[in-house]
Amino acid sequence: MRFLVPAVTILLTLGIASLACGENQDNEIKRNATAAEMVSPATPAETPLVLAAHHGDAKGQFACIDGTASAGEASYNIYCTTCHGPGGNGEGPAAAALTPKPAKHNDGAYMNGLTNEHIIKVVAEGGAAVGKSPLMAPWGGVLNEAQIKDVLAYVRSLAVPAYTCP
C-alpha cells in the first residue's frame, strides 16, 4: 500500500505528460501548416508573430485592449451568437423575435463609434445600464472581467471597416 500511492502518482504524471505532449505536437503541426500556407517561405522565428498578426491571437492585438480575441471568440460563440449571430452578423436564431434588433458587431460604422468602456459596461451590466434595451442581458455574473475583455477583443476584430484604437 505504501508503494501503491507513489506508483499511481508516477503513472498519472506520465499519462498527463504524454497527453500534453500529444496536444502540443498537434498544435505545432497545425501552426506550421497554417503558417506555411500564409507566408512562404517562413522561418520558424517569424511564424508566431505572423500568425498572431493574422489571427488576432496575441494579448493586446489592439494596443488599447487587454484581451485575447481567440479566447473571446469561444465565449462569444457560447453566449452571444444566439442573438448577435455568427461573426456578429446580427442574424442569430433569436434575432428575428427581438425588437430592437441585436447590434451587428461586424458593422464597423456603428461599432467603432462605441468606446471600449461602453462595450465592457453593456456586456457586464446589460443594455439597461447604458440606456439601451434590457433584451441585451447583463453577462457580469457569467463572464469575469478578463473574459469580458477577451470578448471585447473578439468583437473589435469583427468590425468592417476595421477598428483602430483611438
Ligand code: HEC
Ligand atoms: C438575448 C439576446 C442577446 C444576447 C444573448 C446578447 N445580446 Fe447583445 N444585444 C442584444 C440586443 C437586443 C441589443 C440591442 C440593444 C439596443 O439597441 O437597445 C444588443 C446590443 C449589444 C451591444 C451594443 C450596445 C450598444 O450600445 O449599442 C453590444 C456591444 C452587445 N450587445 C454585446 C453582446 C455580447 C458581447 C454578448 C455575449 C456575451 C451579447 N451581447 C449577448 C441582445 C442580446
